[in-house]
Amino acid sequence: MTSTGYFGPYGGRYVPETLVPALDELERGWQEVRDDPGFALELEGLQRDYVGRPTPLYRTERLAEEKAVYLKREDLCHTGAHKINNALGQALIARRLGKRRIVAETGAGQHGVAAATVCARFGLECVVYMGSEDMARQAPNVERMRLLGAEVTSVEFGTRTLKEATSEAIRDWITNVETTHYMIGSCVGPHPYPELVGELQAVIGREAREQILEVEGRLPDAVVACVGGGSNAIGLFAGFVDDPEVRLIGVEAAGAASLGTGRAGVLHGARSSLLADDDGQIADAHSISAGLDYPGVGPEHAFLRDSGRAEYLPATDDEALVAFHLLAEREGIIPALEPAHALARALELEADLILVGLSGRGDKDLATVLAR
Amino acid sequence: MKRVSIYLMAGQKTPELAAAAVAGGADLLEIGFPFSDPLADGPVIRLAGERALAEGMRTQACLECLAETRSRVDVPLIPMTYASLLEAYGYERFRDDAAVAGATSFIVADLPLEAAPELPRIQLVAPTTPTERIRLAAERTDGWLYLVSLTGTTGTRDTVSGQLAGLVERARAVTDVPLLAGFGIATAEQAAAAAELTDGVVVGSRAVEIAAREGVEGLERYVRSLRTAVDERAASPAS
Numbered sequence: 309m310t311s312t313g314y315f316g317p318y319g320g321r322y323v324p325e326t327l328v329p330a331l332d333e334l335e336r337g338w339q340e341v342r343d344d345p346g347f348a349l350e351l352e353g354l355q356r357d358y359v360g361r362p363t364p365l366y367r368t369e370r371l372a373e374e375k376a377v378y379l380k381r382e383d384l385c386h387t388g389a390h391k392i393n394n395a396l397g398q399a400l401i402a403r404r405l406g407k408r409r410i411v412a413e414t415g416a417g418q419h420g421v422a423a424a425t426v427c428a429r430f431g432l433e434c435v436v437y438m439g440s441e442d443m444a445r446q447a448p449n450v451e452r453m454r455l456l457g458a459e460v461t462s463v464e465f466g467t468r469t470l471k472e473a474t475s476e477a478i479r480d481w482i483t484n485v486e487t488t489h490y491m492i493g494s495c496v497g498p499h500p501y502p503e504l505v506g507e508l509q510a511v512i513g514r515e516a517r518e519q520i521l522e523v524e525g526r527l528p529d530a531v532v533a534c535v536g537g538g539s540n541a542i543g544l545f546a547g548f549v550d551d552p553e554v555r556l557i558g559v560e561a562a563g564a565a566s567l568g569t570g571r572a573g574v575l576h577g578a579r580s581s582l583l584a585d586d587d588g589q590i591a592d593a594h595s596i597s598a599g600l601d602y603p604g605v606g607p608e609h610a611f612l613r614d615s616g617r618a619e620y621l622p623a624t625d626d627e628a629l630v631a632f633h634l635l636a637e638r639e640g641i642i643p644a645l646e647p648a649h650a651l652a653r654a655l656e657l658e659a660d661l662i663l664v665g666l667s668g669r670g671d672k673d674l675a676t677v678l679a680r
Numbered sequence: 681m682k683r684v685s686i687y688l689m690a691g692q693k694t695p696e697l698a699a700a701a702v703a704g705g706a707d708l709l710e711i712g713f714p715f716s717d718p719l720a721d722g723p724v725i726r727l728a729g730e731r732a733l734a735e736g737m738r739t740q741a742c743l744e745c746l747a748e749t750r751s752r753v754d755v756p757l758i759p760m761t762y763a764s765l766l767e768a769y770g771y772e773r774f775r776d777d778a779a780v781a782g783a784t785s786f787i788v789a790d791l792p793l794e795a796a797p798e799l800p801r802i803q804l805v806a807p808t809t810p811t812e813r814i815r816l817a818a819e820r821t822d823g824w825l826y827l828v829s830l831t832g833t834t835g836t837r838d839t840v841s842g843q844l845a846g847l848v849e850r851a852r853a854v855t856d857v858p859l860l861a862g863f864g865i866a867t868a869e870q871a872a873a874a875a876e877l878t879d880g881v882v883v884g885s886r887a888v889e890i891a892a893r894e895g896v897e898g899l900e901r902y903v904r905s906l907r908t909a910v911d912e913r914a915a916s917p918a919s
Binding site (some may be wrong): 320321322323324325326327328329330465466471472475478479482483484485486571572573574575576577579582584585586587588589590 | 715716717719720722726730733738739740762763764765766767768769789790791792793795803804805806807808809810813817828831832833
């Protein structure tokens with residue numbers, strides 16, 4: 309393989325040959341639109357008028373006493389999570405490539421809702437694969453996707469969660485590659501997806517950097533974000549990765565710590581750090597949060613871990629729940645369970661100025677939380 | 681003579697099934713080393729892989745299965761697997777240990793042409809593959825080229841893919857290596873039709889199904905039916 313698409317030893321394209329030309333086509337299309345001021349203008353306009361960007365940077369009032377904790381409010385994006393940033397950009401690319409059918413995978417349902425939303429907006433056919441276990445625990449998002457006109461296909465094998473949903477979306481793409489764009493939801497998958505999704509999410513970090521400099525006159529001591537596949541973290545980190553004085557901290561679910569306890573392997577088209585056994589068989593992940601319940605992670609995170617630029621810490625289900633309730637009770641903000649993991653670790657940090665990515669809102673998680 | 685390749689999932693009965701497939705007329709055998717997340721496979725082989733893993737068919741057990749199979753048959757034996765197993769085992773170590781166990785080449789479904797040159801293997805090309813890339817795959821392939829006859833995953837279909845003829849034509853224009861067609865070939869009629877266009881066929885999902893359902897004798901009968909249909913058509917081509 310050429311050096312393109314690698315972050316150190318991670319990334320690449322580990323896919324059946326059928327998909328290689330489609331990835332080449334996507335890469336070419338992406339390079340074209342990147343250099344096209346018209347694309348940037350259209351994306352910015354939609355981010356402003358449709359998504360509601362820039363999202364606020366909010367300084368918490370009662371959450372932490374001895375330090376300043378800021379939340380980057382991606383939960384206030386249209387559809388309630390950062391996923392729309394990526395879905396919108398990919399819809400524009402798909403349209404340019406002439407693909408009228410979109411397939412996507414979803415875990416928590418937030419990416420599925422974002423995909424269904426932009427497909428409605430652009431008049432594209434949308435098929436979302438979702439594990440039956442996730443469909444049960446994220447039922448409101450299933451209803452939302454259907455309301456938006458998407459077909460939600462239940463995946464009934466293996467762990468019945470995001471891992472199998474992703475495999476099925478890729479199998480659909482292999483089968484329908486000539487008419488279909490695969491709208492992957494995180495910075496995972498074969499090149500160019502990790503880079504493409506990372507750049508589409510980098511808007512989070514760009515805004516956050518500008519906003520914190522404006523209100524505090526300095527950069528934060530630490531930037532903290534939850535990591536499943538890792539797209540909101542990679543987007544937030546992008547604003548600070550070149551500032552060595554800013555600690556970058558990714559927080560994984562303790563039962564799905566691909567970076568903390570994983571090993572190098574290949575899953576869903578990329579080489580990265582994975583939960584796998586000695587034989588390379590992928591292990592099951594476990595998390596209360598469907599969005600973090602994935603045994604893989606974006607290759608760039610594996611690289612940032614190895615290089616020491618970012619640190620990755622675990623948070624347990626219980627710790628996330630405590631943080632979830634705390635934010636609701638002290639700030640009047642109900643977070644998604646995913647960023648509640650980030651919050652749990654952020655509140656313990658010995659730092660004066662902390663910026664946390666609040667990647668989504670928690671309406672989807674009420675049933676899960678109330679059942680505990 | 682046209683070649684008939686049969687895919688079997690590694691398992692306790694595989695050596696015996698392999699001998700039956702060869703008795704039925706198989707010229708080469710692909711032995712599946714199961715992976716938990718097989719992207720290129722449809723439901724039949726995915727489920728067979730799940731059963732094999734549940735039965736303990738990890739890499740070491742698969743290599744033992746390969747060696748045991750080698751003691752029963754003398755046709756080429758080709759492990760077919762996914763990159764994750766090789767990442768864990770080591771590409772060169774796998775190449776060497778599998779060769780000792782009797783492997784004559786390899787197929788790795790998610791390892792593109794450019795990756796892991798230290799592992800000589802049979803390359804796959806698909807209807808979507810540009811002709812220049814087919815040429816490159818043919819240069820690098822180990823013995824023959826695997827034509828993925830359709831855009832899709834493994835599994836049986838009602839008819840031979842209409843995409844196969846065009847793929848064969850493009851491949852023939854750039855290479856002289858033998859071409860074997862696989863994916864979606866299940867019945868004797870389909871095998872004969874696909875082999876008429878190519879140098880042979882690969883049959884996976886239906887062979888795996890029959891091996892599970894009808895055992896050694898059923899598999900031998902089935903492979904013989906493929907063999908006969910392919911040979912008869914080669915002797916008197918359909919008009």
